[in-house]
Amino acid sequence: MVKLFAACVLHKGPDNAKILKAAYDLQQFGFFQRGSVQEFMAFTSKIITERSNECSRQSVKEQDYMCHVYVRSDNLAGVAITDHEYPYRVAHNMLNQVLDDFAAKVPSHFWPVTEESAIPYTELPNTLAKWQNPREADSLTRVQEEVEETKIILHKTINAVLERGEKLDDLVSKSENLSLQSKTFYKTARKTNSCCSFG
């Protein structure tokens, strides 16, 4: 499906990354699962930003999902989570636009210290809805600077982004930001994906 699930703006500090604002579209997931899915998306956004260098663009594929990340030189970062059909060039165009917009509206001294709820930026849900249709949204912004495809680094799995010796399973079980319910959800999802799920 051509679908945009989440868009987050983060600040990459020296030790860890902090979410400044996030918007999600999780209608497609079951009602009782949405909470866990959202926690996971926030978790993934953080670990990926923490492991990306400044001024870099990456697109990471994990199962049927794609995670696009862009860290600017001023440590403002954007993450977009889409499915595998969403064109990754368009996702990076969106991140460009979102970060420019965010930086223009929220002064940079807010970034390292302010909590997510206190950030005066409300456009993200609208942006997420607008970019659901890549064709339309992209043609509007195409006149502005275009992300060069060659500058995007592609990874086939999330493990390629992790540092040496790190494992996603360990990161998940160690994380304090994930509830027990979400951790179980992760384990069962692993199990069901491990074999062919025909029927």
Place this chain on the structure above:
Amino acid sequence: MEEATCERIVKKIDMVISRDPHLDEFDIVFALGEVNRSPVITLGHKLGLESWCVKHVYAYAYAKILHARKTKRHDDPAVLFRWTQFCLLIAPEVATFWNMRKMMLSQGLLSADTDLLLTKLILSRKPKCMEVFQHRKWLYTNIIAKALPHQANGAPHPNQDNQNGNFDHLDSEFMKEFLFSELELCGWTSEKHQNNYHSWNHRLWVLQQFAMHGDLAVVYRSEYETSHCWVSRHVSEHSGLHYLQYLIDSLASLVKEGKIASLQEVDPSIESIEKLYLRELEFNRDLIEEYHDHEALFCHRRFLLLRLRDLLYPGPQRTSTPPPPALKRWCVETVNSEWSAVLLGEKALVNSCINTNTYQETLGEKHTQWLNNILAI
């Protein structure tokens, strides 16, 4: 766990389901069960069951059902409904439970609406479950269609009996309404689970049922529109594309048979069958250019090209073996202009794929090979 507790949980679930006909989701929610409260959660029209009790209650209900089957004692059918309902919510793949419900349905002990709701709830948790779709099909042919006296044979009897003409019409309206809601259900399930083959299969079957209830143009118009929308939002799914292929093909044959007066009833801009396929080819090209790296789109394209070749270029010299060089040249010379325009279009498309340095390039090369081997150009 005690049997009484299990029975209470099964009862509670049954009560929630029977009280709220608008219930639209069921799921198992993870919980350790440390707190002393009922594991049945209702929020709005959503029903959840906490995971800690599932194993015990399922084992209990399962044993009860099998015991009842063995002893052939059905003192109270309501109990059996409850147990099978619970087990099916947890494990809808078990045909035995479905068969027991079918038996009760045919004996008139259970109403079709109950099972329509139950199957819908199960689909919200397992949208790709074949047994559920099968049960709905069975419900339609064996219970719902039979309940209508004038549709008993599955075929309409126009003006057979003037007195009953009105009833015929009402029945037909009712069935159409039901079938449209079934199409909606298919849309919902194919959105929930990718590559949902069973859901698309069900949709095909529903479309075929419309043949008995007249007014095909309306159905085909809406299906033509929805499936184009769907395909452009799910560019890598063969199932959706396959449905579109079936839709176009049957549209073409319905027009030939005169069951739909003209294609313009479906889309005013399409005058002929050739145009129908040419439009499709154009639509497909736009998608290929927009969304790179999806083989499904190329496969769909090949299907369209084969159909177009038969329509625009039904040459007698076409055989399974490639024609000798001399004949080949002759072919090129006599090709009609529309078909050569199509082939030129293919060349341009392949050229745009090459030098992209991605999977799209491989797909373009494969497509060239296919054009050479199959269409012999």
